[in-house]
Amino acid sequence: MSVIDQSKIRNFCIIAHIDHGKSTLADRIIEMTGLLTSREMQAQVLDNMDLERERGITIKAQSVRVIYKADNGEEYIFNLIDTPGHVDFNYEVSRSLAACDGAILVVDAAQGIEAQTLANVYLALDHNLDVFPVINKIDLPSADPERVINEIEDVIGIEAQDAPLISAKTGLNCEQVLKQIVEKIPAPVGDVNAPLKALIFDSLYDSYKGVIVFCRIKEGRVSKGSTIKMMATKATAEVVEVGYFGAGQFIPSDELTAGMVGYITASLKNVKDTRVGDTVTDYHNPCNQPLPGYKKVNPMVYCGMYPADGAKYPDLRDALEKLQLNDAALQFEAETSIALGFGFRCGFLGLLHLEIIQERLEREYNLDIVTTAPGVIYKVYKTNGEMIELTNPSNLPEPSVISYMEEPVVSAEIMVTTEFIGQIMDLCQERRGIYYGMEYMEETRALLRYDLPLNEIIYDFFDALKSRSKGYASFDYEMKGYERSELVKLDILINKEEVDALSFIIHADTAYERGRKMCEKLKDEIPRQLFEIPIQAAIGSKVIARETVKAMRKDVLAKCYGGDISRKRKLLEKQKEGKKRMRQVGNVEIPQKAFMSVLKLDKD
Amino acid sequence: MEKQELEIYIHIPFCVKKCDYCDFLSFPQLNVNYVPALIREIEEINLMGKEAKNYIVKTIFIGGGTPSILEGEEIALVLKSVYKRFEIDSNVEITIEVNPGTATNNKLKAYQEAGVNRISLGLQSINNEELRELGRIHTYEEFLENYWLARKIGFSNINIDLMSAIPRQTVESWNKVLEKAIKLSPEHLSAYSLMIEEGTKFYDKWKQNILKLPSEEEERLMYYNTKSILEAAGYHRYEISNYCKKGFECKHNVGYWRRVEYIGFGLGGASFINHTRFSNVNNMQDYLKGADDNWEHLHQEIHQLSKQEEMEEFMFLGLRMINGVSIKQFEELFDVTYQSIYGTCSAQLVKDNLLDINGDRICLTEKGIDLSNCVLAEFLL
Numbered sequence: 001m002s003v004i005d006q007s008k009i010r011n012f013c014i015i016a017h018i019d020h021g022k023s024t025l026a027d028r029i030i031e032m033t034g035l036l037t038s039r040e041m042q043a044q045v046l047d048n049m050d051l052e053r054e055r056g057i058t059i060k061a062q063s064v065r066v067i068y069k070a071d072n073g074e075e076y077i078f079n080l081i082d083t084p085g086h087v088d089f090n091y092e093v094s095r096s097l098a099a100c101d102g103a104i105l106v107v108d109a110a111q112g113i114e115a116q117t118l119a120n121v122y123l124a125l126d127h128n129l130d131v132f133p134v135i136n137k138i139d140l141p142s143a144d145p146e147r148v149i150n151e152i153e154d155v156i157g158i159e160a161q162d163a164p165l166i167s168a169k170t171g172l173n174c175e176q177v178l179k180q181i182v183e184k185i186p187a188p189v190g191d192v193n194a195p196l197k198a199l200i201f202d203s204l205y206d207s208y209k210g211v212i213v214f215c216r217i218k219e220g221r222v223s224k225g226s227t228i229k230m231m232a233t234k235a236t237a238e239v240v241e242v243g244y245f246g247a248g249q250f251i252p253s254d255e256l257t258a259g260m261v262g263y264i265t266a267s268l269k270n271v272k273d274t275r276v277g278d279t280v281t282d283y284h285n286p287c288n289q290p291l292p293g294y295k296k297v298n299p300m301v302y303c304g305m306y307p308a309d310g311a312k313y314p315d316l317r318d319a320l321e322k323l324q325l326n327d328a329a330l331q332f333e334a335e336t337s338i339a340l341g342f343g344f345r346c347g348f349l350g351l352l353h354l355e356i357i358q359e360r361l362e363r364e365y366n367l368d369i370v371t372t373a374p375g376v377i378y379k380v381y382k383t384n385g386e387m388i389e390l391t392n393p394s395n396l397p398e399p400s401v402i403s404y405m406e407e408p409v410v411s412a413e414i415m416v417t418t419e420f421i422g423q424i425m426d427l428c429q430e431r432r433g434i435y436y437g438m439e440y441m442e443e444t445r446a447l448l449r450y451d452l453p454l455n456e457i458i459y460d461f462f463d464a465l466k467s468r469s470k471g472y473a474s475f476d477y478e479m480k481g482y483e484r485s486e487l488v489k490l491d492i493l494i495n496k497e498e499v500d501a502l503s504f505i506i507h508a509d510t511a512y513e514r515g516r517k518m519c520e521k522l523k524d525e526i527p528r529q530l531f532e533i534p535i536q537a538a539i540g541s542k543v544i545a546r547e548t549v550k551a552m553r554k555d556v557l558a559k560c561y562g563g564d565i566s567r568k569r570k571l572l573e574k575q576k577e578g579k580k581r582m583r584q585v586g587n588v589e590i591p592q593k594a595f596m597s598v599l600k601l602d603k604d
Numbered sequence: 605m606e607k608q609e610l611e612i613y614i615h616i617p618f619c620v621k622k623c624d625y626c627d628f629l630s631f632p633q634l635n636v637n638y639v640p641a642l643i644r645e646i647e648e649i650n651l652m653g654k655e656a657k658n659y660i661v662k663t664i665f666i667g668g669g670t671p672s673i674l675e676g677e678e679i680a681l682v683l684k685s686v687y688k689r690f691e692i693d694s695n696v697e698i699t700i701e702v703n704p705g706t707a708t709n710n711k712l713k714a715y716q717e718a719g720v721n722r723i724s725l726g727l728q729s730i731n732n733e734e735l736r737e738l739g740r741i742h743t744y745e746e747f748l749e750n751y752w753l754a755r756k757i758g759f760s761n762i763n764i765d766l767m768s769a770i771p772r773q774t775v776e777s778w779n780k781v782l783e784k785a786i787k788l789s790p791e792h793l794s795a796y797s798l799m800i801e802e803g804t805k806f807y808d809k810w811k812q813n814i815l816k817l818p819s820e821e822e823e824r825l826m827y828y829n830t831k832s833i834l835e836a837a838g839y840h841r842y843e844i845s846n847y848c849k850k851g852f853e854c855k856h857n858v859g860y861w862r863r864v865e866y867i868g869f870g871l872g873g874a875s876f877i878n879h880t881r882f883s884n885v886n887n888m889q890d891y892l893k894g895a896d897d898n899w900e901h902l903h904q905e906i907h908q909l910s911k912q913e914e915m916e917e918f919m920f921l922g923l924r925m926i927n928g929v930s931i932k933q934f935e936e937l938f939d940v941t942y943q944s945i946y947g948t949c950s951a952q953l954v955k956d957n958l959l960d961i962n963g964d965r966i967c968l969t970e971k972g973i974d975l976s977n978c979v980l981a982e983f984l985l
Contacts, residue, residue, distance in 0.1 A: 555975045563611075
């Protein structure tokens with residue numbers, strides 16, 4: 001059978017800062033190439049999950065194939081690969097980029113370049129992608145395309161004079177984008193006759209088809225019936241189906257050949273076998289070397305997740321298992337807490353990933369979840385030379401056997417308008433940042449470079465950044481490594497009993513402040529009970545902060561009138577029900593929301 | 605066959621004006637069709653399959669609203685309909701609530717002639733400013749007039765309702781309320797703390813934080829003072845909020861706590877008959893319609909109590925009485941040991957100094973009274 005002419009294929013992605021209109025442009029491309037009429041379009045076709053639509057971010061890589069008929073009558077196959085848009089998913093982004101030959105850089109005509117724009121462009125250039133810019137949102141009153149064009153040329157150093165000036169929202173000038181895709185993005189080159197070599201850039205689990213592998217064929221070909229092998233995970237399977245991506249559906253085809261983007265289904269039951277970045281080859285006729293760049297992604301942030309209703313523990317396990325089928329980065333293992341009972345210690349790529357999982361558990365699986373404070377992985381070096389990786393603060397060894405501890409540090413780039421530089425530097429200072437320099441992008445904007453401990457940014461750094469810069473700062477980071485640090489375990493004692501679910505690791509300098517705030521917050525959240533309840537924050541045996549919940553003095557039933565006993569009973573039942581929703585620690589009842597509230601200690 | 609005790613409650617859901625703290629069922633306008641409908645209900649209603657002749661009526665309580673809005677003749681007609689259907693105990697207690705400012709010589713005389721032998725006067729405060737704050741329609745002076753009128757006519761069992769913890773009240777002003785009330789020498793005193801109920805004017809104000817309520821400490825001090833001042837004056841506390849001279853306990857209310865059977869006639873009236881609790885509809889039009897279609901839809905929330913619920917009620921109602929409940933009675937009634945049902949629960953409450961077990965009797969401690977909601981909720985199984 002005939003092989004598709006590679007010169008008529010364009011594989012590309014769209015890169016942009018969050019909210020600069022990446023998904024909207026993708027929608028326009030799909031609409032204008034006639035894959036869907038505008039009536040069939042649900043805004044932003046590629047963002048599949050409700051969550052993605054609500055948050056306006058892309059979590060899973062998506063892909064779509066469209067046919068573009070050029071003015072000269074030639075037909076081109078466009079494979080648009082939509083990349084995740086958040087630092088938590090940096091690795092997935094890099095693999096999606098590796099599946100492309102070029103990238104469209106979308107920049108907001110009003111806001112210009114942001115930290116994430118830069119990070120993504122660098123990533124694209126690292127992968128040798130040809131990048132061409134598009135200026136979006138030129139219909140905004142505050143649009144200043146001239147300035148943005150100059151900024152792109154000055155800061156990134158790519159030609160931008162002929163960048164299409166578009167409004168992806170209204171469709172204005174979007175046909176120019178299609179033209180430039182043909183002109184500026186190179187066609188794939190790959191030997192169709194070489195052994196199969198395909199890059200996995202995503203995979204998902206479908207209850208009917210099993211694992212569906214999203215891949216870019218670099219060399220060779222694959223069709224139904226052949227046996228494939230994942231070079232890193234060593235998994236092998238017989239191909240059941242191959243095909244390409246329609247809008248929101250899979251369209252089977254006879255084979256996939258070099259240069260194409262498509263999917264493979266095989267008798268695989270778990271996405272663990274089909275890791276993003278792995279190379280698919282032919283089991284009987286393997287290629288010599290895998291594609292470069294594969295790594296196993298490991299969780300960076302850990303927290304405990306417990307069912308609000310202890311009886312739902314098996315349901316939570318089932319739900320996590322199901323989510324994991326589709327999310328190889330999610331890790332979990334069973335643990336128990338004295339305060340919260342049976343639950344799981346879960347590992348995530350970052351806080352957004354954590355929040356997404358939590359929301360999906362609550363929405364899709366209807367589970368009420370209590371989450372403990374998220375933390376990073378600390379390295380604890382013991383006096384006997386042993387090193388342990390600590391994901392649960394409760395497992396910290398006795399201070400006497402600890403030699404020292406290390407915490408993960410990230411290199412961060414923060415883009416900010418000059419008027420807020422002071423505030424942002426203060427913020428980084430408070431979060432124990434180490435200043436590495438500042439570059440002016442243009443007169444009014446600067447790029448700050450800091451090293452920051454990861455545990456200082458996983459809580460609310462992003463929110464703080466936004467609020468202190470009135471929304472003008474943007475932020476990107478990558479892991480730098482582990483550094484030695486003065487870390488302590490802060491414990492919370494309620495009525496003299498340690499509540500394990502509230503313990504966390506913190507830098508010694510900020511422990512006092514944090515302990516004080518936690519005590520204050522807990523005092524507000526724990527209802528008065530029959531006796532006085534001291535709430536203490538302690539490091540080891542030393543109490544550093546204390547609040548007291550006063551004993552309840554009065555709780556008397558009102559007048560019982562005309563023998564309306566049913567109403568009195570309802571009141572008492574409500575009282576009893578309220579008690580049920582509490583967690584018993586020692587003889588103190590702690591409402592579930594108290595555990596959550598301490599995660600959100602605003603800076604005020 | 606021995607007759608069973610029965611209590612009768614009659615609801616008169618009309619007020620001249622609703623008080624700002626009140627969430628009971630009442631209307632500002634007297635409905636002329638109400639009393640005739642009420643009389644038909646008393647005469648015709650099905651008693652959950654029980655026969656009126658099996659009962660002997662021990663108490664009748666005409667409450668509201670403001671029953672004293674009704675003329676003497678109307679009250680007489682209502683009571684006559686009760687006498688017509690039920691046998692009445694010779695020692696019956698018949699109470700009517702009187703709102704100061706609504707009683708006249710003729711009305712009170714007519715009530716007495718109709719059989720009423722106990723008057724409950726809603727005074728709440730002796731301080732006219734506090735009365736205004738509560739949204740009451742009367743002054744202290746008007747109350748005094750009504751009180752002495754009742755005495756002159758010959759009522760020898762009078763209750764005065766007082767309310768503590770009302771906005772702007774101080775411990776001193778409350779003490780004065782108590783002292784003045786004692787001087788009047790009523791047979792019975794009810795002293796409740798103000799509760800902020802949803803759907804009242806007070807609730808809205810409280811939400812807006814403009815209600816100047818006494819602090820919790822002051823409120824508790826008022827409660828303790830109530831006990832000490834009234835006890836020094838010869839009143840004993842027999843229920844969390846009720847005091848009386850010896851022998852003048854309100855039999856009707858005690859009946860509620862002792863789980864005597866009762867029927868509530870009138871709009872929204874609650875009943876407890878044959879192990880079943882139910883209430884009348886709350887909507888006036890629906891109620892009045894009942895008189896026309898033979899009361900088919902009068903009763904709502906009909907609930908037959910399980911044994912477990914009866915045990916729970918026995919405890920959480922009985923414990924409102926200062927002398928509490930009898931273990932022996934519990935065991936005889938339910939044919940179980942008290943220990944097997946409430947042993948663990950009681951032991952913890954005793955340990956927390958909330959409950960006192962003395963031989964056969966179980967009662968709340970002073971601290972248990974303060975926190976009665978928490979304690980009583982523990983008895984729900």
